[in-house]
Amino acid sequence: MSTDVVLPDLDSRLAEVTAVTEAHLARTDRDAVFPVEALAALRRTGLLGLLVPTAHGGLGGTARDLVAATSTLGRADLSVAMVFAMHCQQAAALVRYADRRLAASLLPRVAGGEVYLASVTTEAGKGGHLGTADARLTGSGGLLEIDRFAPVVTGGAHADGFLVTMRAAGDATAHEVSLVYADREQLSVEASGDWQPMGMRASHSVPLRLTGRVPAHHIVGTPGRFHEIAADVFGPLAHLGWSAAWLGTAAGALSRVLRMLRSPAGRERFDVGSELLLTRLSRSRQRLDTVHALLQQALATVEAGADLSRPARQLLLNSLKITASEQCPAAVDDLVEAVGLRHGYLKDSPTRLELAVRDLRSAGLNYHNDRLHLADGRLTLRDQGVTFA
Structure with missing residues (x-):
């Protein structure tokens, strides 16, 4: 892979x-x-x-x-x-x-x-939905006022700069979203709450309140048209990057299991000729090869500079995220079943399967798969010929 x-x-x-x-x-x-x-x-x-x-x-x-x-x-x-x-x-x-x-x-x-750089796109009540914003930009004299609370900001307490989604200034609707850059020194950054999740514990995605002023030229892209950036950059790179991260974690887990099984101690403990063990290893590898193939197809589509707004291409990118977020955890679960309690469930195993299970459980929740399935249902209705990217 x-x-x-x-x-x-x-x-x-x-x-x-x-x-x-x-x-x-x-x-x-x-x-x-x-x-x-x-x-x-x-x-x-x-x-x-x-x-x-x-x-x-x-x-x-x-x-x-x-x-x-x-x-x-x-x-x-x-x-x-x-x-x-x-x-x-x-x-x-x-x-x-x-x-x-x-x-x-x-x-x-x-x-x-x-x-x-940290990404500030979440808001209370809408989660990570990129298409709307409640907090509005204000200001005058060439300066923009930012007053923004975000319930989840990955690594935000340690960031040097922030890209923040805000409702555009004036009488803009919730769907007219601007992306604004702010240096940490331009903001008051207040972290609140604790971060004690099941997995992804080192991501330290604590809630933040950001307040401050930035120059007007810190708006990234056309004011009120963040949806263009989301379609061109945020969405595609999120799905490619997240899926690559999940695939890497699952592939690392499989690699550690295989090294353990092929070691002298592993050969003594496990029957590497067991049909059940071999079948579970096969299923785990098959899942990862499926994700890898879909990742490479989506990557080639993005590299080609194609119009990513076409339904078939949006469906491909969304399918990558959904498939990777489902199959990578399933591949690790296959490994837990294959090696059992000692090396599949306990924290002190060199396979680190317990950590991989906890971390990968977040994959389907990271921009929830249900939200993507709703979008894909609408996109599917627009593609009556069932074309492929």
């Missing part, structure tokens, strides 16, 4: 980050704390600038590099992989849509590892 890598030195950069991640994994999961050491490694290696063009000092990476990097990080820790993928999603939005002045001042800082 290898993924082609365009950047020749990407593997060495990722090796440094994964080594740091592994060294602190037990503590960050146990204590539900943000992986500050892994973030420092992402800064140090330049990976925060993966999708920033070389003209701004970045690595000039592509969506394929994002998928490869996120999948690799997912093998070590799903929380770190998701933090990285969501940062890259924000960076890509800035690359494509930021005002020239904002891009010139901000993108070199992202490339240099100075700015870790």
Whole structure:
């Protein structure tokens, strides 16, 4: 299940980050704390600038590099992989849509590892739905007022900058949403509540209230037309990045199980010729190959620069997210059944299946699959010929 890598030195950069991640994994999961050491490694290696063009000092990476990097990080820790993928999603939005002045001042800082970006899209009562916003932009004299509460902000307490969805200024409707960038130093950032989830504990997605002022040119894209950014960048890169992270986590779990089974101790404990064991391993691998194939098809569609608003292409991207969020946890559950209580359920097993189960349980809830199925039902009605991307 290898993924082609365009950047020749990407593997060495990722090796440094994964080594740091592994060294602190037990503590960050146990204590539900943000992986500050892994973030420092992402800064140090330049990976925060993966999708920033070389003209701004970045690595000039592509969506394929994002998928490869996120999948690799997912093998070590799903929380770190998701933090990285969501940062890259924000960076890509800035690359494509930021005002020239904002891009010139901000993108070199992202490339240099100075700015870790957090996404602020959730609101009480609407969850992570991207199409509407309640909190409205106000202001005058070239400055915009931000007063925003978000119940879930992944890594927000540690972010250096924020991309925030707000209702456009004036008499805009809830569907006229603007995306605004704010440096941490331009805001008062107040964290509230605790973060004690079942899994994804190191993502530290605490509620935040953001208040402050930013210049008017910090609106990213056309005011009130965030839906264009969502369709072009946020949605596609979210589904590619999340699915790559989930696939990496499940693939890492399978790899650790296989190494354990093939070790001298594993050969003594397990009958590797057992038909039941072999069948469960086969099912787990089949699920991951299915997700990998769908991920590669969706990635190729995005790489081709196709019009992603067409129903068949939206259905493909949504299908990737839904399928990955269902099949990756199922693949790990197959492994739990295959190796049993000692190595499938207990925390101290080197297979880390217990952690993978907890982390991957969040996949279907991360922009809930029910919401995507409703959207897909409407898209399906528009595609009477049942075409494929």
